[in-house]
């Protein structure tokens with residue numbers, strides 16, 4: 001027999017509703033088996049997981065809840081997560097990683113993505129560390145082409161990625177390039193603040209366009225094209241082309257002048273001037289840039305890109321594409337569309353749908369490494385760890401048992417008069433739940 005308190009608890013309609021809702025809501029681990037841990041990034045952890053329904057493998061990105069010391073607080077959903085979800089839900093393209101679903105659970109957000117076995121950084125490491133040989137021109141061309149193709153789609157959808165770099169560009173096991181990590185992406189019609197304005201945003205400066213380094217207040221899609229140039233050069237030479245030392249924010253959080261990064265660029269591309277780049281003189285860091293040129297060296301840097309390319313990108317047309325991705329003036333820099341029309345992509349060998357098509361099986365990069373020690377943090381906290389949670393679980397279990405009793409009781413032959421009202425309210429709640437969904441924001445709208 002239930003005592004009075006338990007009886008009230010069990011019959012509280014709100015509790016019944018919540019219990020029913022929580023019962024119906026599938027937890028991440030109900031739907032996916034966690035196979036292992038992939039990476040800990042800026043905003044959270046990424047896991048490899050297999051769907052329990054169709055056994056398809058996915059990557060699940062778990063955003064960290066806000067944490068102060070050991071106390072997990074819930075101050076809302078992080079801006080980065082909102083952006084990444086909002087943009088990802090609206091897009092669908094073969095060369096952009098697909099978001100399959102979003103699950104909200106225990107103050108954390110889980111984004112479930114299609115799984116990509118490789119990424120550009122891993123391919124670069126594989127060639128520099130294991131094979132000790134360059135990426136072939138055919139593979140280089142296919143990787144660059146598919147990257148530009150995904151980027152054209154994003155740019156046409158008015159999205160600037162802003163964080164293109166080898167670790168964020170994925171490749172599936174069937175050799176299809178997928179642009180990932182839209183955590184810093186923005187819609188172009190929103191006013192764009194400088195990247196470093198505000199807070200904790202950390203972006204590698206090696207891929208940062210010169211207009212950003214010179215403090216431009218307004219910038220556009222051309223920043224992504226610059227990054228593509230840096231990525232293409234890195235694929236060709238297996239090391240970052242402009243590997244500058246980042247100047248850190250000072251104690252007053254003033255944005256520093258990235259002197260070393262600009263020098264690294266000038267060493268290869270020469271110092272820009274007003275003829276190459278109208279409006280250069282008006283950029284906030286122009287005076288700093290001038291000082292850099294004349295105080296640190298006796299003469300202006302000359303453009304030596306052709307020389308740089310000679311030993312690294314043999315076919316002449318590949319070098320020409322790189323030159324045009326690295327045009328200083330953002331308005332003259334190639335667009336993704338123009339880049340895709342470049343002669344290099346029209347001449348043999350043509351870019352392939354499977355970037356690994358021409359690669360012998362024993363030279364294909366190994367599968368993504370996963371570890372297991374981190375995986376348990378995806379599991380639900382054991383009830384024993386928290387008394388409160390144990391109590392909640394108990395009440396939920398009681399309520400669930402009670403509900404199923406009521407359900408059975410709703411059969412005309414076994415119905416007890418005193419319980420009829422509860423059955424009715426359960427029926428209406430259950431209708432409401434079905435109509436409102438189980439709380440999983442699923443991908444509904446897709447463009448294109």
Ligand SMILES: Nc1ncnc2c1ncn2[C@@H]1O[C@H](COP(=O)(O)OP(=O)(O)O)[C@@H](O)[C@H]1O
Pocket residue numbers: 038039040041042043044046058059061097113114115116117119167168170180181182183
């Ligand atoms: N869909 C995916 N499939 C496989 N691995 C992924 C996937 N998405 C991300 N990763 C791995 O996790 C890392 C971090 O993910 P990312 O989305 O870039 O988040 P962060 O904002 O933390 O950089 C990536 O560099 C990649 O190694």
Ligand SMILES: [Mg+2]
Pocket residue numbers: 041167168181
């Ligand atoms: Mg990333």
